[in-house]
Structures are given as structure tokens and as C-alpha cells.
Amino acid sequence: MNKYRIIHQTESRLISELDNRLIIIAERMPAAPVASAQIWVKTGSVFEQEFSGSGISHFLEHLLCGGTTSTRSEAESNKILGKIGAQKNAATGLDTVRYYINTVSSNINTAVELLSDWIINASIPEDEFLREKEVIISEFSMGEGEPGRILWKLTHQALYSSHPARHPTIGYIDEFLKITRDDILSFYKRMYLPNNMVFVVSGDIDPEKITSLIADLWNQIPAGELPEIVFPKNSPEVSSLPIEGKADIGRPQIRLAWPGTSLGAKHDYALDLLGVILGQGDYSRLNRKLRDSERIVSSIRAYNLSFPWGEGFFGIDAEPAPHPEGWESSIKVAKSAILREIKLILKEGLNDEELERAKRMVLSTAFSSNQKVQESASNLASNTIDSSDPDYVFNYASQIQALEEKDLLNAAKKFLDSDNPLEIRLVPLADDEEIEPLERVSTEDIKDNSDHRKIILDNIATIKTLKNAEVKERGRGKIGDFEYHSLSNKIKVILQQSDVVPAASIQIYVKGGIFADPQGQEGIGSALASMLKRGTQNYTAEEFAKTLEGMGAALSAANGYNTFYITGQALSEDFPKLIEMTAEAYLRPTFPEEEWETMKARIEAALARETDSWYGEL
The missing domain is CATH 3.30.830.10 (Metalloenzyme, LuxS/M16 peptidase-like)
Structure with a gap:
């Protein structure tokens, strides 16, 4: 009996399904000896049903990522992560929650086993429930005055008057405080089913071996019946008043x-x-x-x-x-x-x-x-x-x-x-x-909407579509060894060939940074960086932007702590022109007075924004 059924297979990628309808995607990217294991669950804030507006998806994410399971304690998980030099995190959005562990490819099996344990065997002890509750209460306090969050919340409340998307992902503090441990366990058992998840591993891996490992860990976990999600088709009535x-x-x-x-x-x-x-x-x-x-x-x-x-x-x-x-x-x-x-x-x-x-x-x-x-x-x-x-x-x-x-x-x-x-x-x-x-928007203000949209969470429809899709081999290339050169003017050049994607990048680093800014002129290095593209010997600021963006390329300069640096990226076919533009910006800027007046106003506005958020004041 096969451990898994292949949906599509190419030289670098294997897409499979298990009997419980878990979708597994394993992709070989041999460019560097690293890998990322990720589990994505279709359960963001719009799918919280009777808990809508409480932030229960976000709360559960805090508890599962690295939390105690029936097989190991939170401390044991942290010890393993430290031993393999891994980075773990999680995030909750409107329609998904994602968990990941990044590590060197030689330790990816351990990462896959650890991640699976958190999702399959979570026990959510009372002490961790209470601790993470306090953590999120602090998040409410820190985000309360964040301008970007306020703007986002106001937008969604206005556009989605009868849709759960009107609620913030973190929820409302009064409703969040009502969530019990039993609520969390109930929601976990209802939504964290294999037929509601996608497991992806990407990096310097063997796709077949990784898929086999995941199948061993997940095959005995049964699929379950997912809730029927019905949303009103949103027809916003745009307010005539701001x-x-x-x-x-x-x-x-x-x-x-x-x-x-x-x-x-x-x-x-x-x-x-x-x-x-x-x-x-x-x-x-x-x-x-x-x-x-x-x-x-x-x-x-x-x-x-x-x-x-x-x-x-x-x-x-x-x-x-x-x-x-x-x-x-x-x-x-x-x-x-x-x-x-x-x-x-x-x-x-x-x-x-x-x-x-x-x-x-x-x-x-x-x-x-x-x-x-x-x-x-x-x-x-x-x-x-x-x-x-x-x-x-x-x-x-x-x-x-x-x-x-x-x-x-x-x-x-x-x-x-x-x-x-x-x-x-x-x-x-x-x-x-x-x-x-x-x-929260008062339910009395929400008009009944008989026009609804049904959302199917189960992977069954996705699997059917994948089986009927045409999949092309994209190849994942390799990265060559470093080449070191020294020019006649003693500039050191480091080259590395990569065919991972048809793009190329350039970086220039110069000793300096804010530590080199003259006393009383702190910030002059950053101001200089902002002006390099705003006019050169051969291009006006508008011509420079037109040429650069016409290629779909990007070029930026910045002043770090101890270096001044320029970074650029373009499609491979445009790389010679990007090198030319980089040299133009670095060697031949003219700092036009009119452009400086425009940039100065932008810098002043950026400085004013620094204190708009609590972390900007640190």
C-alpha cells in the first residue's frame, strides 16, 4: 500500500495527497543547504464562526507554536530548536494561520517532526493558556495606537458591514477576554484537521523522502467534517461622508x-x-x-x-x-x-x-x-x-x-x-x-443579506483541480562558488553565479554609515543616499526613474551603522543596464537644488512619522 498518492511530480517538485486529504508539497531548491517546513491551516479571522470578533484563531496560534504537546514539553521543543539552530514562528491572517521552522537542510527531518507534533498533539496546558492570554493583552495595548492598524480596521469596518472581514484579526479586547480554554480546545479540534491543511517543505531536500516522512507522521490522523462557511456577498454602501x-x-x-x-x-x-x-x-x-x-x-x-x-x-x-x-x-x-x-x-x-x-x-x-x-x-x-x-x-x-x-x-x-x-x-x-x-460594529446596524457565498474549506476541491492542472517543470537551479577579484584601484569584487531565477542583483558596500556622520550633521549619510537617483550627469531624476522602472528593476541606497550601501536587482537580460545605472548613481550624482528641496520635505515627513508608533521611538 502506498503511503501517499502522487498528484504531480516533476524533477524538482512532488505534490501529493494522503487518504485524509492532507496536501503535501515538497520542492527541491539546491541553491543553499537550508530548508523551510511550513503548515498552513485555512482558519483565519473570517472563519471563526460563533467566535467571530474574538481573535480565537490568533490566540490558538500563540498556543500551538512551540507549545506543550502530549509527547514533549514546551521546554523540550525549545531545546531541540536550539540544538538544530532553527528559527520558528507563526502568523494569523484573515483566512489562514501558518506555522514554520527554518533550518539547515541536514536537520529538516527534525523540523518536520517537531512542527507536526505541535499541530497534531497540542495539549494546551492551563499555565500556557493564561500566559499567552497576558501576552496578547499586551499586544492589544501596543497595537491600540498604531496608525496603520487603526486605518486598516476603519477600512474593513466600512467596507464589510455585514461580513466577518469587518473584524480585526486580533479581535476586540472584551470578546477576547471571554475565550475559555474549552473554547480553544473545541475550535482546535474543529478546524485543525488534515483535510483543512497544506504542508510544504522547500529547500535542499529530497522531495520523495520528505513526503514519505510526512506521510508516516500524518497518515493515522483521520480527516474530519469541516463546518459549512457561508458569507454574505458583500455589496458595500460607500458613505458619502469621510x-x-x-x-x-x-x-x-x-x-x-x-x-x-x-x-x-x-x-x-x-x-x-x-x-x-x-x-x-x-x-x-x-x-x-x-x-x-x-x-x-x-x-x-x-x-x-x-x-x-x-x-x-x-x-x-x-x-x-x-x-x-x-x-x-x-x-x-x-x-x-x-x-x-x-x-x-x-x-x-x-x-x-x-x-x-x-x-x-x-x-x-x-x-x-x-x-x-x-x-x-x-x-x-x-x-x-x-x-x-x-x-x-x-x-x-x-x-x-x-x-x-x-x-x-x-x-x-x-x-x-x-x-x-x-x-x-x-x-x-x-x-x-x-x-x-x-x-465592534453593532449587529443592529447590519442589514440582512439574502445573497450568500458558500466557502468549501475541505481540500477535496483543491485536490481535484490540482489533478486536472497542467504543471510545468520550472527547475530550481544551483548557485556556484564565490569568485574573488581585486581591481587595479583596489576595489574588491565578489561574484557568484546563480540560475535559481532569471534575475540578478548587485550590492556595493562602503565603510562609513551613521558612525561616520560628522557631529552635528547626523543623518547626512542617509540624506545623501536618498539623493543618488535624483539627478546625475546623464539623467534627470525623472529620466532615471523612467529608465530603471521601465526594466522592472530596483535600485536603492541606504546608510547603515558602519557601512553605506547600494543594492539593485533586475531581470538577467537587463543586468548590464542595471550595472550602468548603479555606476551612474554612485559616481555621477549632481544633487540638483530643486530635487533636494523636494526630498527634504519627504525626509521631514518621514522623521515626523518616526514617533507615530511606539516602536519608532525606541
């Missing part, structure tokens, strides 16, 4: 949000490209015009969020620049300019150059996100859960390349042709004000 929150910040922040589409649905990919064109990268429309030319925002970003369980939103986040008449005026000016640029796209369309730039950036990001074993394992798991396609990120990048201007304009007309998007404001507290914890 939704306002307050935080201990120096400058206001705004988010404009348009109700969007679900993952992979019609217009989803077009909205992704519109986000890149509008507000990702220095050469994007909003950064080039509103931030750099008109200087009415100090930062701005556009993006599209979509989910496998329902509709997301198209968002534009901005920090308006100060206005003589106060922050009300600064918000009004910024919002008006953003809407103006969207109307311009609807009226005049897009040019081929910016469309190709956006496509190139998406392609480069797809490759760069799969270079490390932990990233690769995470992508395999999330892609399989979200779309039943382990290679979704690569197939997505390919489909993006086929989009035309008309596709993006159709998406813009359907979703962005509105002068009244949802407006969420985060404004500074008055001197005598304190932050008030966000409260």
Missing part, C-alpha cells in the same frame, strides 16, 4: 477606497496594473506629479487588494503635505488631485510606455519573490490555498503580460469612475484627547 479616526500622529493620513473584485475574477489583474501605473515606483503618475512636481503629498501609493473568499478594494493611501489653512485643506487638496488623475486616465487613456513599465515591474516582482526557501514555501502554500495553483504567481505574471490598454480602461470605468470613493481619514489627536479602542 470616516474619521484619530491617532497620536503629527500629520494626517488618508485612504481612498473603491469596492473591488475577488481574487482572479474579471478585472482583478487589470486593477493590479492600474495600481502600479498610478502609484508604485518613482515614475508612477501620482508619485511623479503629486509628490515630486506639485509637492501636495509627502508619500502616496496605489494598490489593488483582492481575496479568494470575497471582494477586496482598490486603494490609494497618501500623507498630504502641510497646508497654510490646516489639515482639512491639505486633505481636500490631495483628494482633489488624486481624483483628477483618475479622471485623466478615464478621459485620455494610457500610453504604451507606462503599460509596459507596469508589466515589467510585475514580472520582476514575481521572480524576485521566489529566491529564498521560506518565500518559495510560503508562495506554494498560499497559491495552492487561494487558487489551487501552486505556480499562481508565475502564471499570474504571464497573464498580466497579455493585458491591453482597453482591459485597464474597462476596469477603471467599472470600479474607479466615481467622484465619491470611500474616504478614511486618520487625523492627529488634540492635546487633551486619548485614543479610544475600536468597538
